[in-house]
Amino acid sequence: MRITIQDIQAMKKRGERIPMLTAYDYTTAQMIDAAEIPMILVGDTLGMVVLGYDSTVPVTIEDMLHHIKAVVRGAKRSLVVGDLPFLTYTSPEQALHNAGRLLQEAGCQAVKLEGGAAVAPIVQRLTQAGVPVMGHLGFTPQSENVLGKRVQGKTADAARQLIEDALLLEQAGAFAVVLELIPIQLAQAVSERLRVPTIGIGAGAGCDGQVQVIHDMLGLYTDFVPRHAKRYRSLADEIRGAASEYAAEVRAGSFPTESHASKMNEAALQEALAQINNV
16 A cells, blocks of 8 residues: 555654655666655656756656656555656646646656745645645755755744745645755754654754655765765666676677577578578
């Protein structure tokens, strides 16, 4: 049975920490689901780690639909949240149309969007229409060209605004709020004031849950490890090593061997060749 937003919110009430990971394909989603991760985010970070863009900005709704469909096919238990990409929720009507596509066509169970007071009316419209919404505050990657990639909420005014934005998102119906790259004390203060779960990334342990980009934690993307990430494996080294070993064996003629192929009856082959030669 698939996890619901009510299950996620109940975890906060029980004081149970909420792990969340990103996935962008069927196979990865299967593995994360089998690891009993309760939430999977199909993030617009796929722009960088899958599609090779410099930011999330070029990601389209069609990109998101394609990858969410694959993840939903792979995850049978985890709650799947899909990102609404840049400029796809500039009005309640546009947001409703695009969120509807993510749920109806791609099959995710919730959407995520970035922003505070400015998007609260959009969150309210979506939730009133039955679309579960996860908010996102602090460093919001779609606004990187405006904000720069740095910690947000460090001044008194910025911290107050972020807390107010979080409360507005909750009032608008958001079932959870991502807090990205904000001071740990501020994240703790927000988490204590919200009834809904906070999911941190670069915001410290005071959040109700954590989300990480799967490529960062597995060492798949680049050699750079973001400050907010922990590398649990270095799979890029393993993959490069396996690819090099494979290439060496192909060049040397040691792969494939007879055990990697099949044979046919020699008489049948000779008969086929004789027929060709007689044509």
